[in-house]
Amino acid sequence: MAQTCGVHPMTIASRVAIERERCIGMSSAEREWRKQWLQDQVLSKNEPVYVEEYWRERTNPIRRLYRAPLNIFFNLLTPILGEGRAADYRYITGKLFLLSFGVLATHYYFKYGGNNWTKKGGWRVVQSKPMVLPGQPGFPFKTNYAPSDYADRGFKCSGFAK
Incomplete structure (x- = not known):
């Protein structure tokens, strides 16, 4: 939401805020008003006040x-x-x-709260296989996983699997 709640802000400086407008000519009342306005812009040495x-x-x-x-x-x-x-x-x-x-x-x-075989939720952290390109040693990359190793989620390391 805007600071003025949708109402266009009104300037208190009037037309004398613009230098071109002041050069066109100012009445004596406008000169007094401008002088007072400039004096009001100077803060005292006690400001800002912390309340x-x-x-x-x-x-x-x-x-x-x-x-x-x-x-x-x-x-x-x-x-x-x-x-x-x-x-x-x-x-x-x-x-x-x-x-x-x-x-x-x-x-x-x-x-302590990751995804393993003991619970249904949690973020699952997996490692992808390394990228081995043609011409590099170890190409084509073949894993040494047994079919029972996939979707294990740490069950074989638990001590219940035999």
Whole structure:
């Protein structure tokens, strides 16, 4: 959804925002208005203002919960590193934690939750036969699998097969 909810935004600068329009001529009221508008564009040294209640209302409680440990840690580092550098390190550290968690979760799944003969679901990881082209040693490639080895899914290694 658009920021203006489908309503075309209205510029507050009027026609004096365009230099060509200002060169055509401005009335004294427009000059005063333009002068005030330019003064209003200058931010005070106290801005931007961080309002804790505003950000608490805008962020999801679950998001605040999982961001809290890094926020606490980097709030302690902010006086040492500086605000901008601490924010950059906090961002990078959070992304590295999420990436490492994803890698470890994927590894765990494929190690312990893969497709084998004991369960119906799970991703099945298979290896295709190697590509051996004419003129290479081992051409034509023939497997040493017995017919009972196909669709085994790890049953022969389980200890039940005799």
